[in-house]
Amino acid sequence: MNELLYIIEDDEGVQEVYESAFEDLYRIKIFGNGKDFFDTFANEKPDLIIVDIMLPDMDGYKIISDIRKRDERIPIIVVSAKTDELSFVKGLNKGADDYMAKPFSIMELLARVKAGLRRSNLLVKHQGDFIIDKNNFRILYKNTDLMLTPKEFRLFSYMLSSNGRTIPREELFREIWGDEFIGETRTLDMHVAELRGKLSAAGANNVIQTVRGIGYKVES
Amino acid sequence: MNELLYIIEDDEGVQEVYESAFEDLYRIKIFGNGKDFFDTFANEKPDLIIVDIMLPDMDGYKIISDIRKRDERIPIIVVSAKTDELSFVKGLNKGADDYMAKPFSIMELLARVKAGLRRSNLLVKHQGDFIIDKNNFRILYKNTDLMLTPKEFRLFSYMLSSNGRTIPREELFREIWGDEFIGETRTLDMHVAELRGKLSAAGANNVIQTVRGIGYKVES
DNA sequence: AGCGAATTGTAAAAAAACTGTAAGCGTGAG
DNA sequence: CTCACGCTTACAGTTTTTTTACAATTCGCT
Numbered sequence: 001m002n003e004l005l006y007i008i009e010d011d012e013g014v015q016e017v018y019e020s021a022f023e024d025l026y027r028i029k030i031f032g033n034g035k036d037f038f039d040t041f042a043n044e045k046p047d048l049i050i051v052d053i054m055l056p057d058m059d060g061y062k063i064i065s066d067i068r069k070r071d072e073r074i075p076i077i078v079v080s081a082k083t084d085e086l087s088f089v090k091g092l093n094k095g096a097d098d099y100m101a102k103p104f105s106i107m108e109l110l111a112r113v114k115a116g117l118r119r120s121n122l123l124v125k126h127q128g129d130f131i132i133d134k135n136n137f138r139i140l141y142k143n144t145d146l147m148l149t150p151k152e153f154r155l156f157s158y159m160l161s162s163n164g165r166t167i168p169r170e171e172l173f174r175e176i177w178g179d180e181f182i183g184e185t186r187t188l189d190m191h192v193a194e195l196r197g198k199l200s201a202a203g204a205n206n207v208i209q210t211v212r213g214i215g216y217k218v219e220s
Numbered sequence: 221m222n223e224l225l226y227i228i229e230d231d232e233g234v235q236e237v238y239e240s241a242f243e244d245l246y247r248i249k250i251f252g253n254g255k256d257f258f259d260t261f262a263n264e265k266p267d268l269i270i271v272d273i274m275l276p277d278m279d280g281y282k283i284i285s286d287i288r289k290r291d292e293r294i295p296i297i298v299v300s301a302k303t304d305e306l307s308f309v310k311g312l313n314k315g316a317d318d319y320m321a322k323p324f325s326i327m328e329l330l331a332r333v334k335a336g337l338r339r340s341n342l343l344v345k346h347q348g349d350f351i352i353d354k355n356n357f358r359i360l361y362k363n364t365d366l367m368l369t370p371k372e373f374r375l376f377s378y379m380l381s382s383n384g385r386t387i388p389r390e391e392l393f394r395e396i397w398g399d400e401f402i403g404e405t406r407t408l409d410m411h412v413a414e415l416r417g418k419l420s421a422a423g424a425n426n427v428i429q430t431v432r433g434i435g436y437k438v439e440s
Numbered sequence: 441a442g443c444g445a446a447t448t449g450t451a452a453a454a455a456a457a458c459t460g461t462a463a464g465c466g467t468g469a470g
Numbered sequence: 471c472t473c474a475c476g477c478t479t480a481c482a483g484t485t486t487t488t489t490t491a492c493a494a495t496t497c498g499c500t
Binding site for chain 3: 432433
């Protein structure tokens, strides 16, 4: 559900800063050098990449252009301890989208990352006839707003994002309700009923199917 | 490679100041009046324009709006010897991006120009009918200063700058109040109420919409 | 096919959460 | 001192979420 960030940074102190900053907000993987990064990058693409320019085994600029050779659009944020503009300009010319000087504030970091994700349109996701608009916490079905409440929004976007897989009730509880695991109650069913109501009101029928004994499934 | 600046300024003494200030940094062309400027402007577009408001043959304001008719995005910096705020406000409303009072320091000039070339760092930002003036911590709506307090200014400029996105309350707390995130209090609502009051007093209605359970949204 | 337990759907009521607004307090600048 | 500003408290009006209670459905088993 959360966006996945790759961070290339060798300083362990700074690594910790990243970890605490993104905790609970995004999923992150931190690489201490360029090689580890590219090994993983070959198999899995993140939603955004943060690169420190000064690295032990590889030039940060080279990393940026290598990333760009393999992928045109993933947002890249350059980070550098150098205060001079030149190093940033160079990074931007290699294909980075944004830059930050060390030391940076957590707030600034979060803002940049969010901006990067927005730019790449990740906050608006198309899923069949549905559009999940995380900017405005709405879900549209063929251009009509389903007018979901916050909980419904979270529930249904989770369902939509799990391509046709049957999602166990337990998983939904865990994801949407978290630890406050609710024992015996019809809460989930109620929300599903609400969703079904709003869906069919918008002309979308049989979107949420129940898989008895397991959970629910959303046709992709 | 160097950026090209056009400067409209009749005073020869001031012209020399510009020349020495920009020497080696940017290419500049200085015009003593509006006619010369537009003759050249028809054929070649600069990266930034500096306009003195008091000119012999033509009203500086008229120049600004004429430029804007022909080009939407070239940054324009207004310069005036008038110390009153009104002339600047007028310039901004005609489409200028920034302003400077004479006499100005070379450093200030360079900073403004640099900021202008890098639109993102501009101290004056146009956002729909609003003008965010970070020089003086004001926000203008169609010629009128909203007279915001510092906190209101920070809050509303943040809201304005997030193009139509729904901003969660949490984010507003984080951005405006920082880490002193106190649990439940109506502080944010109060400031929003204040803002709404001042907005509608200025004739701007329904600018801040509340998105229940999430936060607020400012229509783009 | 019929029965019963487990599971799911639904309506209504209850509880909780959320927002707007009024009133008042403390503080610091002028 | 007085006033503007930022914040808090209290409460009312709504909306959202959960609970309760019961109906309906499914499935294994005889």
